[in-house]
Amino acid sequence: SQQGEEDPQALSIQEGENATMNCSYKTSINNLQWYRQNSGRGLVHLILIRSNEREKHSGRLRVTLDTSKKSSSLLITASRAADTASYFCATVGTGNQFYFGTGTSLTVIP
Amino acid sequence: EPEVTQTPSHQVTQMGQEVILRCVPISNHLYFYWYRQILGQKVEFLVSFYNNEISEKSEIFDDQFSVERPDGSNFTLKIRSTKLEDSAMYFCASDSSYSNQPQHFGDGTRLSIL
Secondary structure (H helix, E strand, C coil): CCCCEEECCEEEEECCCCEEEEEECCCCCCEEEEEEECCCCCEEEEEEEECCCCEEEECCEEEEEECCCCEEEEEECCCCHHHCEEEEEEEECCCCCEEECCCEEEEEEC | CCCCEEECCEEEECCCCCEEEEEECCCCCCEEEEEEECCCCCEEEEEEEECCEEEEECCCCCCCEEEECCCCCCEEEEECCCCHHHCEEEEEEEECCCCCCCCEECCCEEEEEC
16 A cells, blocks of 8 residues: 555644654655645645655745655644644555545644 | 535435535646545545546445546536445545646535435
């Protein structure tokens, strides 16, 4: 299976702190993407990192990719209560289908 | 910003009945997808669709499932004879090109089979 696996499964932090989530996967990839899902809503794309990239930034988000370890991390800096959501990594298969992990449930306490 | 829209937001159906879930992808997108998320579990790929035919499908997408783009704007998922285990959130997604692009997801249809 190519599916990513995130850890931790759940993370609770105080507003203003940084949150780090990790993703591991099993096979080679073209790119890896991170998505957010608020309760009862669809997935919202956050950031895409290509297999030849090692780090990418977007606002308060920082993503790293280590293809030798088949792992990625998502760092959210200066967290806000509105960041409370589930975060998923997705690896892209040969047919452009996404394989999602089990997700990390992030709670940011005001 | 353009959105993927899905209807209905919640569908309740008796076991054995047929159900059609509807999606309107973003208008200039060419690739369309259906995913399923059983409560508390991963989002799972069902099928991808391009140029009026299925590109890829997963093991979940058996003969009970079919997809169609009947009129150039809607993209539908039909489940012919629903089972209890079909209860899940079904997400439609679309994107504009084949690789290295984000997919845009709708808010999903919650399907409840009684």
